[in-house]
Amino acid sequence: MARVIFLGSGGGRFVTLLQIRGTGGVYLIEGDARLHIDPGPGALIRMRNAGLNPTRTDALLISHSHTDHYTDAEVLIEGMAQYGKKRRGILIGSKSVVEGADGIGPAISNYHKSRLEKIYVLHPGEKAKLGELEIEGTPSKHSDPTTVGFKIHSKEGIISYVSDTEFFEELIDVYRGTRLLIVCMVRPLNAPIPFHLSTETAGRLVEGVKPEMAVLTHMGMKLLRENPWAQARWITDRSGVKTIPAHDGMSVILNEKIKIEKAFNKNKRSNGNAR
Ligand SMILES: [Zn+2]
Structure with missing residues (x-):
């Protein structure tokens, strides 16, 4: 079984700065492996609300060096590194995140890099191994030119994360074979903007x-401000694929079927051992 937890469902500068929706990224638990994709502002707090312990994360996957995708990465590296005491944890990121590129980034300090066990600079088409999971970099067209998406090959099939990008035909071939497609979609109908x-x-x-x-x-x-459910329904009607908008704390469970579990009770706080 794989569980995908949405530690946020918001993005873009207004929603991020006002925290109208969370921006903590996507957390994947599959067997013993735990990975955290794009831990934006508030990821640590949203983990606490969801009962997730940051010292148990194995890898951070960061698609690009824009704040709504990486802000909490350094503190979460300290978590993976057992409060910074060990070299533990894996970082898989775009060139801009790890090394800096085109005047953007790096998103991670040298000290935090030194706490990690392994660092992958992921380019489109390249793969990184994490236990039994394989993480494949996918291309994007975004204002951070080295942005990657992720195609995660797991026992429960392929789970893909389409990060910020504009649409281009090649993306269809790139993501083919995906079972669960997670799409960063900033805008509604009749309101496109470049690079998204x-x-x-x-x-x-x-x-x-x-x-x-x-x-x-x-x-x-x-x-x-529009109805996200109506936007999702538009996609369902057009594609024949069940499409839903995420909400903060929502889980998607992958077994023989894919099921949605609503958010955890926000008042139920964890003692850090829950998951
Ligand atoms: Zn971006």
Whole structure:
């Protein structure tokens, strides 16, 4: 069984700064492996709310060096490194995140890099190994030119994370074979902006890839002001693929079927041992 937990469903500068939705990224638990994708602002707090212990994370996957995707990475590296006392944990990131590129980044200090057991600079088409999981970098067209997405090959099939990108046809081939497609979609219908996906283009991607299910996340202000469910329904109608908008704390469970579990009770705090 694999569990995908949405530690946020918001993105873009307004939603991020006002925390209208969380921006803690996506957390994947599959067997013994735990990975955290794009831990933006508040990821640590959202983990606490979800009962997740940051010292148990094995790897951070960071798609690019924009704040809504990486801000909490350093403190979470200290978590993976057992309060910074050991060299433990893996970082898989774009060139901009790890080394800096095109005047953007790096997102991680040298000290924090020194706490990690392994660092991968992931380019599109390259793969990194994490136990039995294989993580494949995918291409993007974004204002951080080295942005990557992730195609995670797991026992429960392929789980893909489409990071910030504009639509281009090649993406359909790249993500083909995906079971659960997680899409960073900032904008609703009739409101596209450069370098990002909106309902029309996310719809073309979902229709082409034909995953078992698609989940929309990283939603911006204009999209949240519309009804995100109506935007998702537009994609479902067009593609024939069940598409839903994420909400903070929501889990997706992958077994023979894919099921949604609603958010945890926000008042139920963890003692750090829960998961
Ligand atoms: Zn971005």
